[in-house]
Amino acid sequence: MLFTLIIIVAVFLGILTGHFFISPSEMENLNLISSYFLTVLLFSVGLDLGSSKDTFKDISKKGKLLFILTSAVILGTFTGGLIAGAISNMHYNASLAIAAGFGWYSLAPVILNKIATAEIAAIAFLTNILREVFAIILIPILAKYVNFFTALAPGGATSMDTTLPIVSRATDPNHSVISFLNGAILTLLVPFLVNFLYSL
Amino acid sequence: MSLVISLVLGMGIGFFLKLNKNILKINSKIQLLILIGLLFSMGMSLGINPDIIKNLKTIGITSLIFSSLTVFFSILFVFLFHKFGVKES
Numbered sequence: 667m668l669f670t671l672i673i674i675v676a677v678f679l680g681i682l683t684g685h686f687f688i689s690p691s692e693m694e695n696l697n698l699i700s701s702y703f704l705t706v707l708l709f710s711v712g713l714d715l716g717s718s719k720d721t722f723k724d725i726s727k728k729g730k731l732l733f734i735l736t737s738a739v740i741l742g743t744f745t746g747g748l749i750a751g752a753i754s755n756m757h758y759n760a761s762l763a764i765a766a767g768f769g770w771y772s773l774a775p776v777i778l779n780k781i782a783t784a785e786i787a788a789i790a791f792l793t794n795i796l797r798e799v800f801a802i803i804l805i806p807i808l809a810k811y812v813n814f815f816t817a818l819a820p821g822g823a824t825s826m827d828t829t830l831p832i833v834s835r836a837t838d839p840n841h842s843v844i845s846f847l848n849g850a851i852l853t854l855l856v857p858f859l860v861n862f863l864y865s866l
Numbered sequence: 867m868s869l870v871i872s873l874v875l876g877m878g879i880g881f882f883l884k885l886n887k888n889i890l891k892i893n894s895k896i897q898l899l900i901l902i903g904l905l906f907s908m909g910m911s912l913g914i915n916p917d918i919i920k921n922l923k924t925i926g927i928t929s930l931i932f933s934s935l936t937v938f939f940s941i942l943f944v945f946l947f948h949k950f951g952v953k954e955s
């Protein structure tokens with residue numbers, strides 16, 4: 667639980683610092699710093715994964731688990747999106763397109779800004795940021811109290827980068843590899859699905 | 867793309883050089899520190915954005931409904947698919 671607490675405090679202090687002490691013109695530098703952090707972090711996670719014997723074991727079983735995971739995440743995300751759309755009085759195509767960001771908040775809103783309205787794009791932005799925040803908080807909790815596999819569910823497309831270190835810390839190398847591949851597949855699907863679903 | 871390269875590079879080095887446990891322990895500590903830095907800067911990019919803070923009331927609730935339901939059903943479906951779809955031996 668200490669880890670979850672550290673995570674929440676770090677994000678919260680960041681929000682306060684960004685809001686009160688940093689000027690919006692620094693946004694680009696901030697993104698640059700984030701991407702440096704992320705690059706080093708993924709190298710470090712890679713060292714962990716490469717050093718573990720489990721990583722390259724049972725490839726066919728991993729493939730089956732990967733298929734189960736990715737299809738469950740897609741179906742779950744769309745189900746949640748449709749219900750959320752019904753609650754918010756939103757058309758089903760926009761609802762599905764917002765959900766189909768799978769947490770990738772820098773891409774889905776950009777696409778929707780072009781093909782839909784600015785409001786839908788803004789909702790997609792915040793929805794997908796919040797998905798990432800939920801994932802960051804929930805992954806360690808699910809891993810501890812439910813099981814490692816279920817902890818791979820909330821991350822969506824972020825499972826291959828931003829939330830991968832959290833998965834790696836909360837579960838084991840076996841699950842980290844499946845998480846990475848799941849994130850990679852969802853990431854590839856985002857641009858296609860957002861466009862397609864909105865056009866329905 | 868550079869992220870995938872850096873991950874694969876790390877995996878290659880970890881796989882081919884047999885790193886000893888001490889190095890991996892230090893690596894894990896460094897990982898935690900960088901992760902905290904990353905989350906802090908992610909928080910900053912949220913707080914720095916005036917549009918988000920300004921529109922929080924109008925789009926905030928809708929976004930919260932969307933994000934919580936998509937995450938909830940993802941977790942539920944993964945849990946159920948795993949429970950009934952995989953026979954652990």
